[in-house]
Amino acid sequence: MGGSVIEPSVTPDAGAMQVTDGFHLVIDALRLNGIDTIFGLPGIPITDLTRKAQACGMRVISFRHEQSAGYAASIAGFMTQKPGICLTVSAPGFLNGLTALANATTNCFPMILISGSSEREVVDLQQGDYEEMDQLAIARPLAKAAFRVLHAEDIGVGVARAIRAAVSGRPGGVYLDLPARLFPQSIDAEAGRRSLIKVVDPAPRQIPAPEAVRRALDLLRSARKPLIILGKGAAYAQADAEIRNLVERTGIPYLPMSMAKGLLPDTHEQSASAARSYVLPEADVVMLVGARLNWLLSHGKGKTWGGKSAKDWGGQKFVQVDISPQEADSNVRIDAPLVGDIGSCVSALLAGIGSAWPKPPAEWLGAIAERKTKNVAKMAETLAKNPSPMNFHSALNVVRDIVKANPDAYLVNEGANALDFTRSIVDMYRPRKRLDVGTWGVMGVGMGFAVAAAAVGKQQVIAIEGDSAFGFSGMEVETICRYDLPVCVVILNNNGVYRGDETNVGGGRDPAPLVFVKDARYEKLMEAFGGVGVHVSTPDALRSAMQEAVRSRRPTLINAVIDETAGTESGRITNLNPSAKKK
């Protein structure tokens, strides 16, 4: 938590004895810890907090819905390793922000949801206060930690505890409850200043045990068909050079999970992404780096991993590098758990590897290369087609080129087919540039992520959105225009959830549950707030519009019309979708 010495903000009209109050202490505590941005939505009792924070020089980004503010805060946390702050009003505002808090906890993004709340005495007696709700109790099971501050002199401790909980160990979402009555409490300014805590070493390094490092290296050394899987924990760690070194010095093929794409460029010769379905069942030793064996990796078992049935384990042995000692054995046996922060663990592995590590057997590398070449050629053929109407492939072929030409741009991505095709088609070249739906596959992160990436990352943002996915946070295009952010939203518009060609099987007048208004003009939403709206139906038109958006850096929404029959139900995870046996 860097940052220079911050002058405490005292209330100017305090007379002889300078006093400060809850509002100023909250702001001072955050600033003291290097937090310079708040994502939120004002109202009772935090309106003055947003105003005073801005007056103190903090960046306050006001959203149209708390959920978007929460997603913005969480992804800012992922990008910076500093907790992103989301500020909401009580009960309904708090609940609107809560989905993002739970999502942050699930995805290990450090964020702090700060919500104003109503009077404790009234809430606890359930006497019907304005926006009455026992927020602390509701937040607790969804957060890594939850705290409430009742007295102004405890604000420093409350903020310090929230920061430590959010970023230390496995990061997560933290709830901080600030009742309305706390804010106007005034105390002596000097006592207030002394009560604040500048958190020392908020995310301490966790050095792995030497014997655990040896065990991991012994197992890796024994491998005939080794594989490395990089997860978003590896991306979060900001140990980019060490991770690249580890991959390159061992020569082991690797697979990046979605948000680890770009940790090494996707075009790296050791990337096995194009041979994923071959390497997972074939590998004999798999080293997971900041990746969990959850559903996204089929729990490390079943057919994906060469098991004979869904519950059957394949023959792999696993090394798992993870910050949490409880992660190992959560799904299958981990033969060599390596517990510590990713940077320290990877450095320790590198030290043990030295300079004379034998490359994996040529047979293994050759077999992967062969599959890759075949699959890449097949994909190139598909991408080169130019069907009318445009489909996911021909549209994303353009996006792929634009991202290649702008490797520093952030790529935000959500949808079903719009997500899966983008992930597999659009190569990433730099770490932490791909921001997507993460562990939950949650829709609605799009515009919040885009705002945070542009505001905090200060780079062009390209948001590739399914038309349904976009709808969850679409009103935030006003936020994008209001702060004049360099965000180019591309809606892959197939008229519905998954696809747009279903009809009502009941025969009534209502449309099918999955389809939307045909030929909706989403681009006009952006125009309504002064941004640029473009309607395109060919790859050439999409390319020009994207190039112009990146050149101008103006808020832009491109409504890219896609064949409404192009998608599959649930995208790549159709297998998780229970469907009725009786038709």
Ligand SMILES: Cc1ncc(C[n+]2csc(CCOP(=O)(O)OP(=O)(O)O)c2C)c(N)n1
């Ligand atoms: C919060 C939330 N609600 C609902 C869903 C279920 N869901 C998964 S993908 C999706 C939308 C898919 O449609 P679209 O974004 O248009 O992508 P397409 O497949 O059409 O490209 C929905 C509603 C979800 N994942 N998250």
Ligand SMILES: [Mg+2]
């Ligand atoms: Mg769609």
